[in-house]
Amino acid sequence: MTKVLEVAGVEHRFGDTVALDDLALDVAAGECVALLGPNGAGKTTLVNLAVGMLVRQRGTVLVGGADPRWASTRRQLGVVQQTLGFPKVLTVRELITGAAVRGGKPRSSAAPIMAELDLTKLADRRARKLSGGQQQRVQLAMALVAEPRLLILDEPTVGLDMPARRKFWEIIARRRAAGVGVLVTTHLIEETAAVADRVVVLNHGRVVTSGSPTELVARFPDRTVLARTAVPERRLAELPGVLSVRREDALVRLATREPEELLRVLLAEDPALSGLRVEGTGLAEAVLAFTGGSARPNAEVRA
Numbered sequence: 128m129t130k131v132l133e134v135a136g137v138e139h140r141f142g143d144t145v146a147l148d149d150l151a152l153d154v155a156a157g158e159c160v161a162l163l164g165p166n167g168a169g170k171t172t173l174v175n176l177a178v179g180m181l182v183r184q185r186g187t188v189l190v191g192g193a194d195p196r197w198a199s200t201r202r203q204l205g206v207v208q209q210t211l212g213f214p215k216v217l218t219v220r221e222l223i224t225g226a227a228v229r230g231g232k233p234r235s236s237a238a239p240i241m242a243e244l245d246l247t248k249l250a251d252r253r254a255r256k257l258s259g260g261q262q263q264r265v266q267l268a269m270a271l272v273a274e275p276r277l278l279i280l281d282e283p284t285v286g287l288d289m290p291a292r293r294k295f296w297e298i299i300a301r302r303r304a305a306g307v308g309v310l311v312t313t314h315l316i317e318e319t320a321a322v323a324d325r326v327v328v329l330n331h332g333r334v335v336t337s338g339s340p341t342e343l344v345a346r347f348p349d350r351t352v353l354a355r356t357a358v359p360e361r362r363l364a365e366l367p368g369v370l371s372v373r374r375e376d377a378l379v380r381l382a383t384r385e386p387e388e389l390l391r392v393l394l395a396e397d398p399a400l401s402g403l404r405v406e407g408t409g410l411a412e413a414v415l416a417f418t419g420g421s422a423r424p425n426a427e428v429r430a
């Protein structure tokens with residue numbers, strides 16, 4: 128499989144701070160790799176090296192086999208980054224046409240991409256005056272118009288509502304089907320689980336683990352059985368397969384690896400049992416565990 132991003136043996140320091148430490152990571156054509164990790168893990172540093180904004184200190188960073196600091200390499204790269212501000216006076220059409228020309232494409236390539244991203248009606252508006260979600264679409268159009276081989280998306284869906292997020296990932300899926308590789312950094316872990324082939328978890332500048340979202344979650348086989356019951360804690364702890372018991376008011380949380388067996392004995396023990404629920408480990412909890420945080424049972428947890 129062709130690699131569109133190759134990172135190997137990368138070390139990067141800011142003074143005494145080691146931001147990246149012997150880092151290796153690849154993105155293949157058509158693959159979506161999510162880079163996750165807590166604040167300060169080194170995600171932005173890696174992105175800035177990959178887009179050629181930082182000068183490499185040690186190791187290899189190649190986009191489409193070439194140095195991302197070369198202008199010819201950057202033409203193969205589409206970037207959506209939170210921090211980029213638009214110039215004051217330029218319209219949506221001017222920005223997207225400019226990105227097409229810089230990428231070696233004809234000016235006429237702007238119109239179809241504006242249509243795909245619902246920007247046609249906004250074409251003559253100044254980009255700076257648009258809403259956050261609309262500006263995000265302009266950035267994506269600028270990133271896509273030159274048909275890059277690699278997309279780097281840094282927190283790309285922050286500020287987008289649910290329909291806009293769905294649309295965003297649909298557009299990315301179409302590019303992936305055409306062989307475009309994607310590197311995405313995000314704190315919205317559960318969203319990533321739905322779109323990424325592979326997750327790379329960074330902490331303190333190092334890769335602490337990587338794998339498909341399903342593989343990472345499968346490394347945490349524990350399930351939590353929640354129920355309202357009058358059965359005393361000591362008795363609950365003796366039930367088969369119970370690893371731990373925690374009571375929160377009337378609710379008990381029982382950790383187990385055999386939830387079905389536990390449910391059977393629980394119901395036999397307390398026919399008046401109510402509020403029964405079984406929770407599994409989500410990707411967010413798995414990532415927190417890998418980076419030394421404690422698990423939190425929320426649908427969308429910031430790493």
Ligand SMILES: Nc1ncnc2c1ncn2[C@@H]1O[C@H](COP(=O)(O)OP(=O)(O)OP(=O)(O)O)[C@@H](O)[C@H]1O
Nearest residue numbers: 141144145146164165166167168169170171172173
């Ligand atoms: N320009 C800089 N000068 C000094 N230190 C920096 C600079 N940029 C990053 N660092 C340090 O490098 C480390 C990695 O930072 P980086 O911004 O890459 O992390 P991150 O994973 O993107 O974090 P976040 O999720 O908060 O954006 C941190 O310890 C940070 O303080």
